[in-house]
Amino acid sequence: MPHRTETDSRKLLRKLRDEMSLANPGQERLDRITTIITESMGVDVCSIYLFRDSDTLELCATEGLRPESVHQTRLRLGEGLVGKVARLARPVNTANAPAEQGFRYMPETGEEVFTSFLGVPVQRLGERLGVLVVQAKEPRLYSEDEVYGLEVVAMVIAEMTELGAFTGEGTSFATPHQNPAMLRGVTAQEGEAEGQVWLHQPRVVITNLINDDSRAELARLETAIETLRVSIDQLLATAGTRDKEHMEVLQTYRMFAHSRGWMKRMEEDIRLGLSAEAAVEKEQSSARARLERVPDAYLRDRLHDLDDLSNRLLRILTGQGNETGAEMPERPILVARNIGPGELLEYGRKLRGVVLEEGAVGSHATIVARALAIPLVINVPRITTEALNGDHILVDGTEGVVHLRPDDSISSAFRDKMAMQAKAQERYAILRDKPAQARCGTEISLKMNAGLLADLPSLPNSGADAVGLFRTELQFLVQDRMPKRSDLVANYARVLDAAAGRKVYFRTLDIGSDKVMPYMNRPDEPNPAMGWRALRVGLDKPGVLRMQLQALIRAAKGRALSVMFPLVATASEFTQAHDTLLREIERERRLGHPLPEKLEVGAMLETPSLAYAPDSFFEAVDFISIGGNDLKQFFFAADRENELVRRRYDTLNVSFLTFLQVIVDRCHAAETDLSFCGEDAGRPIDALALAGIGITSLSMRPASIGPVKSLIRRANLIEVSELIARVQCRGLETARPALLDYVATLVD
Template identity: 70%
Template structure:
């Protein structure tokens, strides 16, 4: 790159910095910037388009086009050449714009006399903020140096847009991070919360994108990279894994940290006039743009490694981020792209809510959030980009909606809703020690789901009859090596101690699918939910399962023990698992250890195949628990993590209720106790319908026990069964309308019951 070109670029950036630092309004700044760029680059037109909303670009300033078109000309993303730049996140450089595919003529701008066109995205960390365009009458393709220079200018504009330098009269010029914004996602854990944003990985704000002394900035860059390399070497030296694949990933991480090409590109950016941190961020934005275009999963993961390294380097250069020692705000609501269970447990119950850009309703984070009873929203768009630490935020975990910097009317309505729910919960607390008995005398036992010691106080507070499902995988997911048998036995013993004689059903390790252990090789399976998971892993790799069974037997130490195997799909799987328990009991007896007073061995019925299993299966199991979440998604062939289809199918669909009734009939014939475990067990309408079909044990999150008990005690379960049967005979697809009509007619006060 020629020294004169570097010098010209630096001069332009210095002039831009002076313009941006001037005490002027946003529109005036934009107008001066377009004139400055056009003059410096020797072109007749320079225009800046900014996003008015997520799908619309607005012409906010121009030098060369008609002034009356400013704030009037708008384009949809993908429309015209400007819209194509915004959609692709990549430049368009053409010497004859009207002949280009997708060109759109906008007569109000007067641009028809300009042939050449160069448009580059104004983007920060992969987020498109707008488009910067230069045009000339002459038919010419802009040089690589001109393109590079314009990208550097766009980088500075992105930083200043981020900092709110262009606030003005146009709606598209409103400062980022100031407008009220709403995000919609999936519900990982129900509940409502109001608080203030705490970013798990706060974005680094570059306040000095332009630098005067390139050599000093290069020294800063080299010092930062050296510090980064040392930290990566320490990460490799301290890693506990010896797994070949994981070591290869970490070595790739080190390779990026030592990449000469990465360093060279950042040095060129500095020569153009950027500061060290702005140069890092420019290359990071380019990598993120490439990441979104790469179909290969392996290459995307490597680009993600580079993204993570860039974040580390930015924190080193700016002193921002996790190392600042900032304290959590009052009523913190955690915002993150994603988060592991161990990191989430470190925050503990101090959080009021959690919002993730990624994640899933069955992820590790969701399991921990449910255990801690913290409202969780997953797949919430680009909220970590939009939110800033301390922002006011409302989390509606009932409908999967997040209000960031909400307007006063939204806040007031939300607080009214929370007050009503708090009053309702207070009424439910008065039912804690009363039985879940219908008006007809039918009693249903309500149990709670758990997975952490922190859950156990809810056993007494909620009035649960016991723990219908204790998820044992959390003890494996939150550490970086296989737990020791003695540690597991101590944990399980504390669980039984805390239960104070109430029944606890321990589900054996349910890993695989989306629950991959940190020290386990992840499998690239096309459909993990139907892949190598749960009992399939346990039977194929019996060492860990035997160790877990030994820990459970020793933890019981003379008390009753209930063990349940997940994801049984055929009778032999349960038979083999059951025999493994019996063998371990015999082994513990031979070693002289105290055996459980009574051992129950049960199965989770989560696959339609087991509904029609040989009757011997039902007779062999000491108890059966319907795993409603998986059974429902497999029955309807509807992925429960796919928002487009999971709400399409009603639990009270006649076909699904027929399936549940078949399970009830077969368990009754074998005299095998049956329970229903899953999200639907905690929904009052669904719960009373399951009870009407003959399910006498329901297991749910602790917060659902009150609402479910409240409705059961106000319902004649036998009459409800008649209503369900009548609706089924009528040919209705779902019994829900008939059930709601009965409950509303008989109990007008129940019209507010959640459906």
Template identity: 65%
Template sequence: MAQTKESESRKLLGRLRDTLAEDGAGQERLDRITSLIADSMRTEVCSIYLFRDHETLELCATEGLNREAVHQTRMRVGEGLVGAVAKKKQTINTADAPSSKGFRYMPETGEEIYSSFLGLPIQRLGDTLGVLVVQSKEARLFSGDEVYALEVVAMVLAEMTELGAFVGEESALGALHQNPILVRGTIGQEGVAEGHVYLHEPRVVVTNPVADDPEVELERLRDAVKALRISVDDMLSDVDTKEKDQREVLEAYRMFAHSRSWMKRMEADIDRGLSAEAAVEKEQSLARARMANVPDAYLRERLHDLDDLSNKLLRLLTGQGSNTGAEMPDDPVLVARNIGPGELLEYGKSLRGIVLEQGSVGSHAAIVARALAIPLVIHASKITTEALNGDAILVDGEQGVVHLRPEDSVASAFRDKIAMQTEASKAYTDLVGKDAVTPCGKTITLNMNAGLMADLPSLSSSGAEGVGLFRTELQFLIRNSVPKRGELATLYGRVMDAAQGKRVVFRTLDIGSDKVLPYMKPQDEPNPAMGWRAIRVGLDKRGVMRMQLQALIRGCAGRPLTIMFPFVAQFEEYRAARMMVDAELANEKRLGHVLPSSIEVGAMLETPSLAFAPDQFFKETDFISIGGNDLKQFFFAADRENERVRRRYDTLNVSFLSFIRQIVDRCEAHGTPVSFCGEDAGRPLEAVCFAAMGLKSLSMRPASIGPIKHILRQVNLDAIAELISSAAARGEQSVRKDVATYLADQGIKT
């Protein structure tokens, strides 16, 4: 019986293919398709709804409903059963549609006499293009085989919709991919860039969704999977044995490439009538739909691996090549839905900019982009749908804005902005060997943040006096298993070699929240930013903490060592971590290993609670680094991933600056060195105000050191401190405008 159903499915697809091959305008094709689907499914009604815009569905063709309703009936996403299918991207199968929750009566269609309803999203790779519906008077649920058959048809319709098969010359549907587009996103990494689009996952055009001969398609699939496995093996063999990070990423691809369940599902799809390409894409679309609904970061990363592998397989089947024929331009701006850290590292510093539809300010990709100093905009909605390979693109990482195919006037103004920054950067070169000494006689130490070996050359070229923060978690995030102690010791040694005697502050593993290790059991936490993360993980998983401390001690090879613990919320956490350091030093001495010539152990102050720790904490810690990104979000109770609230609160809020002053005062009272580390330290107005609050050390991205040094050498910090005090006395909310006005009056450009 099952075989009969499968044959009917193939028969329907064959009829659909023949219909699509016939000449005719888009409307004629849609009308013929609804007629044949209704006939094949033995239903009185078949209707196709397509998106007119991002929020509106339009009835574009029907068999069984009132024909006069075509192009007249519209509904918002979420409205009625059809709108619910579009919103949830899920099938609705009901025997009693009029009584179903959300049912909307549309008198112009005459559909109230039909009881059964089966609606499916017409979607391709996560993008919903419309809704396919069949209805009948008989009150019944559609069978699993019937649902499957319609799913396959909906997928073919999605392919044809994207290829423009249903777009007539007078239709308002469909994107032209020609007009200038402004996309507003979120700042992931500051900086500006001009270039041309290079799609990380270029669309593979599947022109033959229906199989002529299932046996031929099965053979094509098996040959392509075999070639895919060989290519993954070849990539693994080509990777240098020292490049453990890349090897771990490719090992994950190998695991998925050999997945038997994945292969069986695609073979079953071909049996139902799909071509090899369509079978791969059907499973990829289902995986993307799951990915969109998975809250767990670990599972999303794993589904992303499968998604990437599906793209490679599609390119093998279609013969469109790894880049669908597009050469990487000389000035590439990478555009993608999302990207893993390993993949981004493979591109390296060749990229001018990065634009992602997904991601977060603390995602793996954002961390790597910051380490490589590449401008990044995230949450750029629909950018992969709108952009084509080779399109001109402008990335403004300082405003979180992307200009796709910009008009000449916009491009000209943008180039002027880049030219001004380039000209200014030349002036900063002369400051490399000079100190950041203010006119009022205060010296501010400027350090750089880092996380990869690729960052270290910036230590000398930027004029940084040391590394104020080395993010050790990157080496854990880009692997699929815990790195070995010896590998880490070698890396830490190479970092210190590259620093050439300058101080490097190694922050211990800062994971959890939005930084989830691929091999760590995911934690279902309602608020991960305030959950099991950073030092809390280290103190609970002592084996990992001990291994990293041992690697740091051995990597320094007798040189001075500086260790900093992240996200310390109370004195006891720091004390417990410090005791672990002392225990490992004693153990290393007992084993006869070389100990550091000196050691400093500090804490990141990222929670307001630590600012009120007992005096003993400030006496015992060797130094404190204010972690501005986290401290600000907890101070204002505003999640920095939440666009609705994070922009409401200003770093130069008088209350926040007063809090910084209190921390500095407590540290000074006990002789504890204190610095500010974070993105805000690299912004001119913020840096000036932090220094005016008494901070004598700032740590930032390398590119910011020149501009910050330039402005500090011109500013009287005593005057800024007085200005802040006056604003507080007047009850001002923020000093941003006052400080900007003062600097402008002094002729100081920011």
């Protein structure tokens, strides 16, 4: 086989471009491409395999194998050498294919006479599209230049596939971005929404894949790279030292932007015939493919940085910025790879829902989505490459499912579900001003969680008695610098004003773990969830804690004030924080500022250790709020950010209910108010069990208050308590089945 020269490669790519310009059916194009590659490379066989579904490759065109095997030969992912190329997302090059590990003989193709084999993945931005194969009778390894050249051709085929060049008459493949798709992710905020896709970062569309003048394209790339470098240097100059993590990302951008290896690979692609844009995207696709194979979190982050940098460079080359001229649809569903809390807040309540390709259950974006009460599904694979602006989309936040371009039957069923829920909400609205009083006479106080001033208008309409948890950290997280005390005072005062006399329980700054302020140094911790976070940060940085407590006291303006400290693990931590608050009260008194007419100070019980604190602790606190999300993860040693384990453990597990009963009994003995705050409080069956063991105050998202109140009013909590006791006596692991049976007997 002749050595591939620059001229050979450019001739091949130009032939491919000329073929693409003809208005031929999809199958004819595929057939012509295999013929062109075979003739240009001087090989005996060229075959194109494309994915029919996520696990099945189909032989779609060939020059050299038996024609009757086209659309008949199929391989599973990882099966044979072709499947191996697809699974590994990297080339397989062998001089003796039958002797290669994993080889599978397919007699219908007649390939037994071909010894040498070179297969390269056809992929775009990390998405597997197929495999391009060349074979020859002579036993030989293909040179590095030949492998590289075929990868360039495979990139062009990937772009052709993305543009729908191989669909239509003679093929059974649908045009990309046309068919319905159901994608599964992880529930981060419950609820359902229907609307149209609004991409946070619109796709860059490359129309010129092949260049006519390599020198001109190299000059375009060099100019774009220089523009990129200047923009990064400007960002570094203005970033200062406030945000260490952001600075690290920018420094990584700068390193990649000056990388000779990165630049050299793109220059080589251009010399072989690709346009500057296509060369950048080829390298970006390679980085995405490597991402899937890298287990190390740090290296994955760096590859993400390279991916982001490639997007910046593509936008410079194409002129396709975020402002595309498209208008946001009336019912926008935001689709993004990931998004920060500030950016999400800018969209605000215009959004009907959010779908992220990445994300975490406790991330900043999740916190904001919950505050905005919009459905959020995270970890949805391929959503940013599959969705287009304006696509019809259904978001089932309750089930963690996204329907993209759904057919009429799916849409109809989804709308029926939404209509039933709307009807139920109308029924719950009737209960708004009625107490959550069980049939036995016990009344449960239902409170709402909030984190934004925008949440407070829903307080009177939700039927909530109070704000059981106001997350104060959002104002710290969405800014690039520490907020001023005066800004905090104004914000907290507006919260109390909007509550209109209803009690608001302010949780002091709960940062660390997954909630890191952009202007604070982030410690390198092996287990952040159990590390330097929440009250631990406040006690170690008393200046921040004191400033926040001063702001709360001044915002009260003589009104009642309720403050609770997060993640208290020992009685001494609460004592230290409580003393800090009392000193600030005394300081404000000396300054002549009005003091709260009533001050309540409590602790969030989120660690098992605090349940066994001395009696003096339970007597010292005015109230205790069980932080159910954290307490459950520490009780079961199951990271709530880890999908492999977080759903394994049930709130209604008898061991957990028995542990909660210990807390109930200790609070009852000390005559200390107790509430339960967290996701489980808003799930009607779980809430019923919590009320049944004696927790008479529950705090949840506003939308959950109606369903929880409805069930409590139909139940008898004495019966629920006796049922749980029977489950415990019988040695059963969970009370959920028994409670479900009990609820089924209740009448509306």
